Amino acid sequence: MTTYMDIISIFILITSFALVASKKITSYIKAFRIQSALLAMALAVMGYFHFVESGRIDTLVLCALIIALKVVYFPKLLNKTYDRVEHKVEKDFFMNIPMLILLCSGIVIFVYFIISGIGSFGNEDVTMQVVNMVSVVLIGVFFMITRKKAIGQIVGFLVVENGIFGAVMFGAEGMPLIVDIGIFIDLITGILIMGLMVFKINDLFDSINTNKLRRLKG
Amino acid sequence: MSLSDNEFIFTLSILLLLAGAIAAIVFSRKHKAANIISNCFCIGASALGAVSVIRHLLDGGGIKQVFTFTSNIPLIEISLRYDNLSSYFLLILFVLTFAVSIYSIGYISHYYGKRAVGVFNFLYCSFILSMMMVMLAGNLITFFIAWELMSVTSYFLVVFEHEKSENVKAGTVYIIMTHLGAAFIMAALMIMYALTGESMIIGSNGLFADIPEAFKNLCFIFFILGFGTKAGIIPFHIWLPKAHPAASSNISALMSGFMIKTAIYGILRFTLGCFGVSEVWWGTTILVLGIIAAVLGVAYALMEHNIKRLLAYHSIENIGIIFIGLGIGFLALSKGNSFVAGIAIAAALFHTMNHALFKGGLFLGAGSIQYSTNTKDIEQLGGLIKKMPLTAIFMLCFSLAISAIVPFNGFVSEWLTYQSIFAFLSEGSLGMDLIIILSAAALAFAGALAAVCFVKLFGISFLGLPRSESAKAAKEVPVTMLSGMGILAALCLAFGLFPRLVLKVIAAVTSEIAGLSLLENISNSTIPICSGISIGNNRMSMAALLVVIVVLVVAAIIGVRLTGGKGRSRGFGTWDCGFVEINERMQYTATGFSKPIRIVFRLLYRPYRKLTVKGEIPEYFPDKMEYKVGTVSIFEKYIYDVIIRWLQRFSRRVKYTVQTGSIHMYLSYILVTVIALMLYGRLF
Amino acid sequence: MGYIIIQLVLMVGLAPLINGIIKKVKAFSQKRKGAPILQMYYDIGKLLKKEMVVSETSSWIYKAAPYVVFGSTAAAALLVPAVTNAGGLNAAFSGGDVLVLLYTLALGRFFLMLAGLDTGSTFGGMGSSREGMISSLMEPSILIGLFTLGLASGSLSIKMIMSESLSKVCPIADPVYIIIFFVLVIVLLAETCRIPVDDPATHLELTMVHEAMILEYSGRQLALMELAAAVKQLILMTLIVNIFFPITAVLPAGVPGVAIMIILYIVRIVLLAVVIGVVEVCIVKLRFFSIPNLAALSFILAIIGFVNYFVIGR
Secondary structure (H helix, E strand, O other): OHHHHHHHHHHHHHHHHHHHHOOOHHHHHHHHHHHHHHHHHHHHHHHHHHHHHHOOOHHHHHHHHHHHHHHHHHHHHHHHHHHHHOOOOOOOEOOOHHHHHHHHHHHHHHHHHHHHHHOOOOOHHHHHHHHHHHHHHHHHHHHHHHEOEHHHHHHHHHHHHHHHHHHHHHHHOOOOHHHHHHHHHHHHHHHHHHHHHHHHHHHHHOOOEHHHHHHHOO | OOOOOHHHHHHHHHHHHHHHHHHHHHOOOOHHHHHHHHHHHHHHHHHHHHHHHHHHHHOOOOOEEEEEEEOOOOOOEEEEEEOHHHHHHHHHHHHHHHHHHHHHHHHHHHHOOOOOHHHHHHHHHHHHHHHHHHHHEOEHHHHHHHHHHHHHHHHHHHOOOOOOHHHHHHHHHHHHHHHHHHHHHHHHHHHHHHHHOOOEOOOOOOHHHHOOHHHHHHHHHHHHHHHHHHHOOOOOOOOHHHHHHHOOHHHHHHHHHHHOHHHHHHHHHHHHHHHOOOOHHHHHHHHHHHHHHHHHHHHHHHOOOEHHHHHHHHHHHHHHHHHHHHHHHHHHHHOOOHHHHHHHHHHHHHHHHHHHHHHHHHHHHHHHHHHHHOOOEHHHOOOHHHHOHHHHHHHHHHHHHHOOOOOOHHHHHHHHHHHHHHHHHHOOOOOOHHHHHHHHHHHHHHHHHHHHHHHHHHHHHHOOOOOOHHHHOOOOOOHHHHHHHHHHHHHHHHHHHOOHHHHHHHHHHHHHHHOOOOHHHHOOOOOOOOOEEEEOOEEEEHHHHHHHHHHHHHHHHHHHHHHHOOOOEEEEOOOOOOOOOOOHHHOOOHHHHOHHHHHHOHHHHOOEEEEEEEOOOOOOOOOEEEEEEEOOOHHHHHHHHHHHHHHHHHHHHHHHHOOOOOHHHHHHHHHHHHHHHHHHHHHO | OHHHHHHHHHHHHHHHHHHHHHHHHHHHHOOOOOOOOOHHHHHHHHHHHOOEEEEOOOOHHHHHHHHHHHHHHHHHHHHOOOOOOOOHHHHOOOOOOHHHHHHHHHHHHHHHHHHHHHOOOHHHHHHHHHHHHHHHHHHHHHHHHHHHHHHHHOOOOHHHHHHHHHHOOOHHHOHHHHHHHHHHHHHHHHHOOOOOOOOOOOOOOOOOOHHHHOOOOOHHHHHHHHHHHHHHHHHHHHHHHHHHOOOOOOOOOOHHHHHHHHHHHHHHHHHHHHHHHHHHHHOOOOOHHHHHHHHHHHHHHHHHHHHHHHHHHO
């Protein structure tokens, strides 16, 4: 199983690089969708093994939830929001893309340096996967920092969530189902509110450029 | 479980207070019912509580458990218990609450139909309950919870009349100061717990005494800073004169009468009770702080013309007097002189009780004046003695008591303090004689200035001619308010005449907290019925003195009658130097009254006067002239204003450099923090 | 009991004489004949019979004040034994010590100041305000002075302080005592409104203190007020003569001894009164706001006396 998992986790990391490298909003929503799909795939593999070993189906339920929410619903919602607010095309990021990629690689190396030093994971096999997933978390935050548009921040936030979820899943074979469902409900509320806020920001500033929020400061 | 069972009565009194709080909310629609029912519960609770603690103390005391709640989580443990020290402070609280609650029945009536009386009474009961909890707190966590609860409930009571902006401002200053103090207290409590793992403070296993000296000293500094803020020790006093005028008078009475005393309790509980006194400089610090507070407190009070602010400054003075007693006691303990320490600590505890009685009463009196004239400014008053004769008599009693004039209780506790100073000095050279004698001088000076200040307060507001329409229209307050004040006035006189009644109770406390025997040292069997105290060769008996004065007054009346016959007298206007009839505007004002002192101590007061002339050509054709005199608080100007300005400058810099308003900046802070934490985890 | 009555009669009866003597000394220095020495007795007798004019503004405080002031001052007079020898000390009233004495006098002063404010007259307020300032400035030095004497004799009780003086050969030669003596003299001049502080002879609103407070009084009330002021003056003088100039000769107890002591006491008091009169003649009245300097002087003297006690006195 470890091999499959390793491969999937690397793909997830690569999608997050794709995310950082994409210029247009639609393209990074797409990258996020692929990343979520990969996550669902990993879950499906794990769920299959669980089902075979002990007859548990909770991991499969979770997989279905991920597909429903992160692969289908959120990207659709984001696309719809984008269609309704965005009219003009402008530069969406602070640094040029090669620089961003370089920095992201730096993050991965840094995380590897950190995680390899801890070494307290019960299972040495998962170290690589955890490194990848924690890198996804940090890259997600980094992504949020570098994008100007509010939708970028939402996607970045979702990627952070993906990373945390993945780290837990790979590192400790998932949390109890009830906790995960709780997190998902939180996430849905969060995303809905953020979506609403995007409209509000658009109304107020005629743009969803979060740089303009500076003006709100007293 | 009967009424003869002390713990049962005590628990009953707590339950009654809770019932009072609930009743206030339940009846909140009907203002009058809410007020009367809730206050009746408070009266009952305090009466029962007082009976229970007096019996406890006279039975020899010990530790009694009231309530415990334990949980599996370490430190989350509520323990309510009391020992002799707590009982004594609880006694003060109950006596004060008893009188104040009776007073409140009448006083709150001016809120009917205007304000949420139910909420007020709920807060009132909770405030009393929280102060009780501070006294009852058996362990560190309970103490801190109760302490914060007390601060929060009192804050709400201070800002209860929140539509006035100065009240909100006063509340803000109060909550900031009190939380600064609480932070220091919390730090000290955490140090204590971290070093010993012990959390019981009442009936502790003596583990706190083993804390290394350096940490004890650190804790002591924190306690002085923290409790000093609550007590209003100069220079942490600035909230007191702001918060008291903002709160309604019955709350001020409780706050000044008891809440600031919880600081005295805290210092005694944590330093004497938990650590024991070991360092000489502890006593010296307390003594010096006491001297400063006593003298400056009364000096500032003299310049105030708002009754409640004036009284608030007097609270600072009296806390200073209590601190002088405590300081002498601590010094004596560190020198191993238990005789002097017993007298000094007894004096401090006695003064704590006395101050609760007369300052509580004075605030109630101020409330009565406000109730019938609607003003707190004594320059607007005058002639009230004819409109409110009973209030005037009570106020006169309280004024005499706070000025430490015979035969009232204030004198007895100051006398005891003087005696401890004297006894300590006559023990021999201790290297600190000069500070100790200065504390005696400070006491004398503060007492004399207090007398001047209360002559001003009483003379300007009750005597002479009314200075405003509202003072002319004043009426005597309802009987409940009068009886609330009357109880306190009677106690002031009774404790002055028979001080041994109180000292008997205090003896149980001093023997507990420091193993000091008191009664053998002060008893005097030759003077009957608990009236006399004798320490060494020094004796005092207020009852005997009062008898002598009364006999002499009667003799004077008879003598004058015998020599001069029946006196003829004629009413006439006050002498006007032959000009037109004098009116109320020609009377001496409070400002004028305190002017000589303002000029003598101008270095302290920084008086200023400003004349503004308005008009088209103000030099020649003035329409209106405004003359303003005032003083500048050097503490606010040179300490607090400087700190605030520095803080503002710092905040402005933060606003432009750190808190930029950019989401991306904030997100990078998160990233940097996460990375830093990861690095920290990896490297260390 | 009999002794206490003697003490009371002596203090109250002798008090007006002092004023007469001081006035006579001043008149003598000015080459005047002056009023008779007993003038104040005549005044009081006359005032007692005269009609009172009571301000309509005043309240019961105004009427009660003369009695309270007199009662408390007379009670204070009982605390200071005039006859120290011949068993006088043992028989004296012991309701309190030095502190009780000070605060009993404070009771009288409190009512005196209130009475000044009660009539709504500006003079009264002015007098009260000034009296308040002077008395509070003097309080620390009188306290430290008496504390030092108390330390030297091991007790704050006035009797013990006086009996300690009796046991010394010549107390005024002791450096501690001589410093405290000057302190008490300054206090005496200030507290009884004598010349560098207040001029009892004038009724000028710019200067008067005590006279301003009792300006409205007339008739028997005025008599009591004046008498109380004189008694207060005598109390302080008695303290000075009995502590610093005691009669150390052993006298028999009983009536002859006490009679001799009373005569000796009167002689010493009269001598002190003459000295005060001379002092008043020789110095001028201070500006009101120079009084703090005088108070500071007495405070510093008191502190020096205290330090002296610890350095050499023990």
